[in-house]
Each structure stands twice: as C-alpha cells, then as structure tokens.
Amino acid sequence: IRARICFLIDVGLDYLSLSRATGTLSGGEAQRIRLATQIGSGLVGVAYILDEPSIGLHQRDNDKLLKTLIHLRDLGNSVLVVEHDEDTMLAADCIVDIGPGAGEHGGNVVAVGTAAQIMKCKESITGAYLSGRIKIPVPKERRNPTGWIKIRGARENNLKNITVDIPLKIMTAITGVSGSGKSTLIKTILVPALKKLYGDYSDRTGSFDKLIGDLKAITGVEFIDQNPIGKSTRSNPVTYLKAWDDIRKIFSDTQAAKVQGFKPAHFSFNVPGGRCEECQGEGIIKVEMQFMADVFLECEHCKGRRFKDEVLEISYKGKNIYDILEMTVNQALEFFSAGNGHSERSIVDKLQKLVDVGLGYVKLGQSSSTLSGGESQRVKLAYHLSRENADPTLFVFDEPTTGLHFHDIHKLMSSLNALIERGHSVLIIEHNMDVIKCADYVIDLGPEGGKEGGRIVCTGTPE
Secondary structure (H helix, E strand, O other), rough: OOHHHHHHOOOOOOOOOOOOOOHHOOHHHHHHHHHHHHHOOOOOEEEEEEEOOOOOOOHHHHHHHHHHHHHHHHHOOOOEEEEEHHHHHHHHHEEEEEOOOHHHHHOEEEEEHHHHHHHHHOOHHHHHHHHOOOOOOOOOOOOOOOEEEEEEEEOOOOOOEEEEEOOOEEEEEEEEEOOOOOHHHHHHHHHHHHHHHOOOOOOOOOEEEEEEEEEHOOEEEEOOOOOOOOOOOOOOHHHHHOOOHHHHHHHHOOOOOOOOOOOOHHHHHOOOOOOOOOOOOEEEEEOOOOOOOEEEEEEEOOOOOOOOOOHHHEEEEEEEEEHHHOOOOHHHHHHHHOOHHHHHHHHHHHHHHHHHOOOOEEOOOOHHHHHHHHHHHHHHHHHHHHHOOEEEEEEEEEOOOOOOOHHHHHHHHHHHHHHHHHHOOEEEEOOHHHHHHHHHHHEEOOOOOHOHHHHHHEEEEEO
C-alpha cells in the first residue's frame, strides 16, 4: 500500500483524498493516476504516449512529473509527450516541432533535435520562445485597483476560515500548488455568491460568512470555463458568436435567392427549409451500436454538404453556403473583408475576435464537440470581446492557458488586457508563470495541497 501511494505522490497527486470519486478528476489528474499504475507495474520496453500531462500542475508538481517520466525512460521504455510546457521541452532528449503555424499554416515538420538545436532553428516559433528571441513581456507598470470585493470567513473544503480581498478593474491571478484551495475559493464560493447577488441562477454556494466591499462597482460575473460551447453537434464557433446570422442574410440578399424566394432561414442548418432533412443539417448520420460506440457516417443524400441542392446553387462571390462553412476563420476574414456592406463589416468584426484569441485556424462549420476545452474557452472569450456591452463585469477564467503554445498565450494576454481596457475586471486561476508575471495582483494560496493548504500565503504584485 505504501509503495502504491508513493507512486501517486511521485506524479504530484499527494493532495487527493483516497475517497475522491473518479468522475470528479480532471483529465490531467486521471492521466497521472494511470501513469502511477504503470510505474508500479515495472514494465520494460513499453511506449508511453502522454497528451499534455502538465495540465493543471503547479511548477513544483510538474518537476515531480518530469522525474517520473525520466524514471520510466531510464527503465528502458520510450516516452512520447505532446506538450507545450517549457520545462518538459528542455528535459526532452528529442523534440519534434510541428508548424510553423496552425491550421492551413501548419502540418509540417519544422525541426527535429535537442532543445538547443530547436532554439537555433529560425523557422521554429517554439525555438524562438525557448531561446528568448521572442518573449511575453512583463508589463512596464502594474494597474491599480479601483475597488475591492471581500470574502469573509471562507471555510469550504480545506479553506481555513480565510478572508480574501479581490481587487477590481485589474488582472488578478489566483495561484498555489495543486489542491491548495483555488477552485474552492473562486468556483465554489465567489462565483456562485456573486451570481445570486446579481439575480442569476447558480449552484450551491460554499460555506462563508459574508460578501462585502464595492459590490456595486460591477454589474455581474461571467465564469469562462472549458465546457463545450453547445450541446448540439450543429453548434459551431460562428453560430456562437452570432456571425452566422449575418452570413445567412448576405446569401438571402443575393438576386438568385430572391428569385427563388429564399429567406435567411433557408440558409440555416438548425431549422427545416433549406437544410438536408435526411441528416437534419448535420452532414452526418449517427448509427447507434448496441454493444459498441456509435458510428458516424457521411449523409448519402447531401454528401455531407448539409443543405439541399437548390440552396447550394446560390452563391456569393463564387462561394456557396457549404464553401463558407469549410473556410477557416482566417480565410473567411479575408473573404468578407472585400465587402463594404453592414453585414460584411459585422462578420469581419466578429471573426477578428476569434483571430485575436488565436483561433484563426478553426473552420467556421467545425462542430463544437470537436473543440478542445481550451478552444471552447477562447471562443467564449471572443464572444464577450465582440459584444458592445459596457456594463462593468467580473470575468473569471479557470486555467485559460490549457493546451496553449507560448505564441497563443501571447495573444491571449492581449485579449484579456482588452477586457480590462473596456472597464471590466479579470480574475484568473492559473499555474502558468507567463500569465502570473503579467498579472497586476496575485493571491497565492497554500502552502501545500489538501489539509496543509487553504491558507493565504501572500498577496500583492508579482514583484
């Protein structure tokens, strides 16, 4: 028993309760538990493939994980890691860098070699960040808060009856080792309490005494998590940002559409009319298997094009509605930038926000179910950036750097700063040092995880 528990400690999971339900584990935690079982097996000659095992890990716990991976290698195994973490790259014996960009700008092997060799490759964006040729700069000056929201007597889970002051109109980072109480404080106490205060629905609020301070300085709270942006497979980034409404109007305003009597609804795959009714506008047919996973097949009626033939005959600048769905955000931005109408300008403004958060490679019609948690989170951020809502809001992000390359983090910071410039407040639960160093204020919890956590270690600027 002692040996097996030590394996869990080796992969940075010492803060977990032994009775913790597996359904409550994050993807990174579940992955590390499987890794701990493999360490105990003592197998040799095995190829271990890990997909971003550093997700949700504090730097200290990440060091434990790296030692475990090196131990597996030294036993005589092969370890292949898909990762963005700098320490993991520097510890690797060989790096395969794919790019140079994303989407249609990626898909090539840019460089292969040690970290030192990757740093020398001028074509590698990864190498440029590793070598320091490109950096995420530390802000020249820190913003000062214009008010505070104060949580008194927070004591849910491992929180030790603490009082926490959350600054407003600046960027605040909530930091600490895994299991220190960050999520409990923000996701279980602060966000639900504020939502109820501003008349919104929320789940149960964790135990605390009271919420005081400049509560009228903001009008609401938005929790930007990594849950999918839509439950339907027809949901996609452009429908979420309301850009699809403008695209449908452009097609319905063409002369050919008017002759056919087509309205904007005919160019929607969500309602009957112009969509293929065989697949109900999804382009695929789900075949339910009794004892196996469901199988998805291309719709034989529309050949995966989602619309009826007469609708697909309507074109705008030589492209039909399906062609538009197949464009990436970058391609669509260039395509619609040539137009001067109100709808075209509205589309460009909304698509630009997706580019700003680093999602220019995503296809307009890409199903929300295929987006990663980090991508879904950035689509939500783009949506809020596209709104003209001037009401001051507290935006709360839960590890927005999940799955992000250095270059994407650079773009993300610009988008978060844009929210603050509009008069909003930003609160981030984060382990990434590039984000923490850019924050105006840090609240560090700990000093350890589990029972040894739940206290405020220190607060203030990163300095």
